[in-house]
Amino acid sequence: MSATSRYLGDHTFSVGEIPASDPGPGQVRIRVAWCGICGTDMHIFHGKMDARVKPPQTIGHEMSGTIEALGASVQGWAVGDPVTVRPLDSCGTCAACRAGHSHICMRLKFIGIDSPGAFQESWCVRADLLHRLPAGLPLDRAALVEPIAVACHDIRRAGLVAGEKAVVLGGGPIGLLVALVARAEGAETMVVEPDPGRRAFADGLDLATFDPGSGDPVAAAEAWTGGDGADVAFECSGAAACAELMTRLVRVRGRVCVVGIHTRPAPVDLFRLFWREVSVVGARVYEAADFDRAIALAADLPLGRMVTARFPLADIQAAFAAAPQAVKTLVACS
Amino acid sequence: MSATSRYLGDHTFSVGEIPASDPGPGQVRIRVAWCGICGTDMHIFHGKMDARVKPPQTIGHEMSGTIEALGASVQGWAVGDPVTVRPLDSCGTCAACRAGHSHICMRLKFIGIDSPGAFQESWCVRADLLHRLPAGLPLDRAALVEPIAVACHDIRRAGLVAGEKAVVLGGGPIGLLVALVARAEGAETMVVEPDPGRRAFADGLDLATFDPGSGDPVAAAEAWTGGDGADVAFECSGAAACAELMTRLVRVRGRVCVVGIHTRPAPVDLFRLFWREVSVVGARVYEAADFDRAIALAADLPLGRMVTARFPLADIQAAFAAAPQAVKTLVACS
Numbered sequence: 001m002s003a004t005s006r007y008l009g010d011h012t013f014s015v016g017e018i019p020a021s022d023p024g025p026g027q028v029r030i031r032v033a034w035c036g037i038c039g040t041d042m043h044i045f046h047g048k049m050d051a052r053v054k055p056p057q058t059i060g061h062e063m064s065g066t067i068e069a070l071g072a073s074v075q076g077w078a079v080g081d082p083v084t085v086r087p088l089d090s091c092g093t094c095a096a097c098r099a100g101h102s103h104i105c106m107r108l109k110f111i112g113i114d115s116p117g118a119f120q121e122s123w124c125v126r127a128d129l130l131h132r133l134p135a136g137l138p139l140d141r142a143a144l145v146e147p148i149a150v151a152c153h154d155i156r157r158a159g160l161v162a163g164e165k166a167v168v169l170g171g172g173p174i175g176l177l178v179a180l181v182a183r184a185e186g187a188e189t190m191v192v193e194p195d196p197g198r199r200a201f202a203d204g205l206d207l208a209t210f211d212p213g214s215g216d217p218v219a220a221a222e223a224w225t226g227g228d229g230a231d232v233a234f235e236c237s238g239a240a241a242c243a244e245l246m247t248r249l250v251r252v253r254g255r256v257c258v259v260g261i262h263t264r265p266a267p268v269d270l271f272r273l274f275w276r277e278v279s280v281v282g283a284r285v286y287e288a289a290d291f292d293r294a295i296a297l298a299a300d301l302p303l304g305r306m307v308t309a310r311f312p313l314a315d316i317q318a319a320f321a322a323a324p325q326a327v328k329t330l331v332a333c334s
Numbered sequence: 335m336s337a338t339s340r341y342l343g344d345h346t347f348s349v350g351e352i353p354a355s356d357p358g359p360g361q362v363r364i365r366v367a368w369c370g371i372c373g374t375d376m377h378i379f380h381g382k383m384d385a386r387v388k389p390p391q392t393i394g395h396e397m398s399g400t401i402e403a404l405g406a407s408v409q410g411w412a413v414g415d416p417v418t419v420r421p422l423d424s425c426g427t428c429a430a431c432r433a434g435h436s437h438i439c440m441r442l443k444f445i446g447i448d449s450p451g452a453f454q455e456s457w458c459v460r461a462d463l464l465h466r467l468p469a470g471l472p473l474d475r476a477a478l479v480e481p482i483a484v485a486c487h488d489i490r491r492a493g494l495v496a497g498e499k500a501v502v503l504g505g506g507p508i509g510l511l512v513a514l515v516a517r518a519e520g521a522e523t524m525v526v527e528p529d530p531g532r533r534a535f536a537d538g539l540d541l542a543t544f545d546p547g548s549g550d551p552v553a554a555a556e557a558w559t560g561g562d563g564a565d566v567a568f569e570c571s572g573a574a575a576c577a578e579l580m581t582r583l584v585r586v587r588g589r590v591c592v593v594g595i596h597t598r599p600a601p602v603d604l605f606r607l608f609w610r611e612v613s614v615v616g617a618r619v620y621e622a623a624d625f626d627r628a629i630a631l632a633a634d635l636p637l638g639r640m641v642t643a644r645f646p647l648a649d650i651q652a653a654f655a656a657a658p659q660a661v662k663t664l665v666a667c668s
Contacts, residue, residue, distance in 0.1 A: 095562040095585060095586065096585075096586035096587070096610075099586070099587065101586050101587050101611070104586055104587075104609070104610065104611055106562075106586065157611070226429075228429040228440075235604075243602070243604060244599050251429060251430075252429065252430035252433070252435050252438055252440060253430070253433065253435050253438075258604050258607055258608050259608070260608075261605065261608065262604035262605050262608070263605060264605075265578050265601035265602055265603050265604070266601065266602060266604050267599035267600065267601055267602075268577070268599055268600060268601075268602040268604070269599050270569075270577060270592050270596035270599070270600050270602070270616075271595065271596050271597060271598075273592055273614065273615075273616040274592050274593070274594075274595065274596070274616040274617070274618055275438070275616070275618060276430075276438065276616065277435070277438055277491070277615065277616045277617060277618055278615075278616050279613060279614070279615045279616075280607065280613070280614040280615075281607075281611065281612075281613045281614075282604075282607040282608040282609070282610065282611045282612050282613075283608070283611060284608055284609060284611055
């Protein structure tokens with residue numbers, strides 16, 4: 001028997017025991033070690049995605065574990081291998097897939113949202129979505145590979161390189177990971193965040209922060225760069241005020257990467273975009289290369305400080321209830 | 335003696351005779367053949383740029399002519415050479431210039447706005463800003479090289495290539511030239527323009543048009559592309575409604591090029607930008623390569639139909655008064 005959780009709708013999880021499934025052809029069964037709570041999981045918990053999730057459903061996608069069984073015709077993997085899963089199920093035939101952008105397939109299914117996820121002890125998934133973890137990487141750190149891969153994708157979409165300066169708008173988990181990965185890649189960052197608690201947490205990660213209540217972020221970016229403007233701005237807040245700021249923060253031919261979710265059209269300074277020939281690019285999820293880079297970086301990022309709460313799977317209900325007070329919550333699934 | 339015009343402020347030009355200047359070191363004196371009226375010239379005429387133009391001032395920058403005198407140390411040019419001028423005076427030392435983006439220098443002076451322009455018979459300019467015209471290119475066509483170079487720059491910034499489909503928002507002179515250059519480069523275009531007269535004019539250039547009063551441009555773009563969305567959208571209107579449309583018109587990883595001037599922050603669908611990983615790039619003026627491409631294309635574009643009004647320099651006042659009714663007005667300067 002194997003422990004599993006199910007989101008039932010309306011802020012409620014069940015936890016129980018079910019027989020462990022056999023992996024199908026091309027699948028492996030993973031013994032899940034850790035699974036993190038993502039912002040999207042919180043949206044699900046709050047009932048905002050019930051039409052898509054169709055409860056009862058096992059959710060969760062920020063995971064690490066070890067292979068415990070191989071399905072037919074799986075090659076290159078062995079029982080005991082430490083792995084994480086890139087949870088993107090693409091159609092393979094739409095225009096996006098045909099053009100090589102299967103990560104943003106027009107009919108993308110996200111595993112753990114549109115199909116069963118990792119908040120359970122044993123999880124069967126397609127072997128072609130596995131990424132091998134280094135033997136020395138602790139599995140609790142490895143559960144953060146997925147959100148780190150988001151940050152790696154953002155940095156790659158922005159073309160950020162060593163020696164450049166980047167403003168990060170928003171100091172939530174993704175903003176912090178963008179800043180940490182940018183620093184690991186050799187760039188300097190300034191995190192703009194109005195919340196004192198989030199700023200203090202970023203300060204604790206030795207990230208430079210700016211309080212937009214204390215002055216104009218555009219003036220701060222100019223002062224930081226000798227008047228030129230930053231090379232890159234990452235919009236990780238989803239706030240309309242940051243949409244209006246973002247193109248003003250960067251230099252001539254600077255780049256803006258929009259990561260935050262803006263649920264309605266937001267005002268953008270298109271005159272500045274035109275005048276300085278700024279580029280604004282959207283960045284969503286990740287590609288295989290971003291997972292590989294995230295795995296390579298995971299050992300050296302201060303992930304231990306990012307994980308501020310841990311719960312056993314039996315207490316997943318409490319884990320979700322307390323998640324708003326945590327930076328990153330991990331659930332021990334086995 | 336040489337005829338010259340001067341913008342005096344408040345919708346008024348003077349025309350008179352002055353002694354022709356000798357070209358300074360590194361300069362040539364051009365006998366100006368034709369000079370077109372640009373939208374920026376109209377803004378000046380309406381008094382909206384007096385603080386920058388400082389009347390009385392000779393304006394004009396869409397020109398063609400022949401060299402009539404060489405200053406000291408000018409090499410590679412001869413009296414009689416047909417030329418046009420790339421009217422950008424860069425500082426050479428700012429961060430943009432140092433990074434190779436001198437066309438959008440942070441202290442850019444635009445010749446014909448910030449310094450004397452081409453609505454005169456004889457004009458002294460720096461030889462390093464000259465572009466040679468082919469012997470067979472009529473000089474009235476060559477006066478459109480500057481606005482064609484704007485369109486070439488837009489197409490290059492958008493990365494538009496043969497076989498792609500582009501929506502052009504706005505059927506004014508720049509929108510039309512963007513569509514014509516896109517077609518010349520092997521792309522298909524659809525010009526979205528609400529004004530029936532402008533649509534009819536575009537139809538006369540054999541450009542496909544769409545009336546946004548007749549239906550949803552997003553649905554039209556999808557129908558045109560089998561549901562995928564256009565490869566590129568060019569925002570040439572400056573209208574807030576088009577800013578809100580632009581990211582919805584393009585496919586996954588599609589590109590939007592903002593050419594129109596948005597004087598205030600405009601609403602942009604950043605969710606679509608994020609979801610489809612769209613890029614939005616600003617495009618301003620042109621680089622030397624764009625002038626070269628524009629000169630190469632000028633012989634084959636239907637420019638004769640674009641020029642709908644011609645006036646002698648003596649009637650520049652009437653030319654500006656009538657320009658709103660024309661597509662492109664040329665002034666014969668000698």
